[in-house]
Amino acid sequence: MHVSTATATENRNAQGEDGETVLEATALEKSIAGTRILDGVELSVRGGETYGVVGPNGAGKTTTFRCLLGLLPTDGGTVSLFGDDPRADDAVLNRVGVVFEYETLQPRWSVRDAMAHACHVYGVPTERIETCLAEVGLESDAHDRKFRDLSKGMQRKASVATALVHEPDLLVLDEPMSGLDPGTQARMRELIDGLREAGRTVVFSSHDLQHVQALCDRVAVIADGRTVVETPLSNSVRVMDEPRPDIATEQAGEVYVVSDDDPPADARTIDLEELYFSALGVET
Numbered sequence: 423m424h425v426s427t428a429t430a431t432e433n434r435n436a437q438g439e440d441g442e443t444v445l446e447a448t449a450l451e452k453s454i455a456g457t458r459i460l461d462g463v464e465l466s467v468r469g470g471e472t473y474g475v476v477g478p479n480g481a482g483k484t485t486t487f488r489c490l491l492g493l494l495p496t497d498g499g500t501v502s503l504f505g506d507d508p509r510a511d512d513a514v515l516n517r518v519g520v521v522f523e524y525e526t527l528q529p530r531w532s533v534r535d536a537m538a539h540a541c542h543v544y545g546v547p548t549e550r551i552e553t554c555l556a557e558v559g560l561e562s563d564a565h566d567r568k569f570r571d572l573s574k575g576m577q578r579k580a581s582v583a584t585a586l587v588h589e590p591d592l593l594v595l596d597e598p599m600s601g602l603d604p605g606t607q608a609r610m611r612e613l614i615d616g617l618r619e620a621g622r623t624v625v626f627s628s629h630d631l632q633h634v635q636a637l638c639d640r641v642a643v644i645a646d647g648r649t650v651v652e653t654p655l656s657n658s659v660r661v662m663d664e665p666r667p668d669i670a671t672e673q674a675g676e677v678y679v680v681s682d683d684d685p686p687a688d689a690r691t692i693d694l695e696e697l698y699f700s701a702l703g704v705e706t
């Protein structure tokens with residue numbers, strides 16, 4: 423999969439300067455059938471970054487994505503998507519491409535038909551179909567086959583291609599790697615990396631901490647419906663074993679994540695897996 427970097431500057435300009443907050447949630451709450459599902463999700467995604475959301479099964483990642491996009495009503499908290507609240511006005515969703523793990527394209531439509539429909543809905547030329555199919559590297563013999571007759575990997579690529587037709591400023595991918603063989607996962611990883619190179623903002627959830635570590639600029643660990651810690655990754659996380667009054671830190675279990683760009687000399691480096699288990703209070 424390859425994404426041209428030629429339009430990176432244009433894309434960055436379209437979504438604002440790098441570093442501008444494009445998606446933010448504070449104190450997000452959601453109950454379903456009397457059960458509290460989300461109880462304090464906090465996250466902030468900046469323009470141009472790749473942002474990972476990790477957490478155990480049932481932590482609330484998919485529910486968070488639905489609430490962030492205004493697809494589920496919330497019971498409390500704030501949501502800001504490119505400065506607008508999608509729960510009040512969903513027009514801002516025109517700037518977003520979304521692929522949920524279990525929501526598929528129309529099973530009886532061919533990939534090209536589904537993409538043509540998306541082009542029609544968004545008012546973009548159907549030339550985008552070939553561009554996006556090439557971008558995700560979907561095998562050419564799959565383009566005119568019915569969605570239901572494709573392998574899971576082909577279906578995932580077709581779904582991502584469809585989510586890209588309107589050149590969204592933000593791509594939200596719920597578990598993009600799940601159920602894919604290692605080779606297809608690697609190609610999905612290349613795609614996400616290529617999107618970042620092209621200046622797009624990508625948010626994705628995953629259980630594969632290695633993928634998240636390799637791809638993401640920042641990550642949020644969610645457990646029991648709340649954000650336990652949100653931190654820059656840049657290949658490693660700087661932590662201290664004790665807090666210090668002069669240093670900004672965020673507790674994640676037994677460690678204190680240093681949020682300062684200039685960590686103190688006694689800060690040590692841990693990987694995402696160690697942070698994850700510490701944040702969840704799991705002995706390893």
Ligand SMILES: Nc1ncnc2c1ncn2[C@@H]1O[C@H](COP(=O)(O)OP(=O)(O)OP(=O)(O)O)[C@@H](O)[C@H]1O
Nearest residue numbers: 454455459477478479480481482483484485486597
């Ligand atoms: N419509 C619903 N009705 C009842 N419970 C729900 C509903 N949707 C989600 N839940 C519950 O909310 C919790 C969070 O689910 P969610 O799918 O958001 O978690 P997740 O972190 O995405 O999990 P996974 O990693 O397994 O995909 C789970 O306990 C789930 O059973």
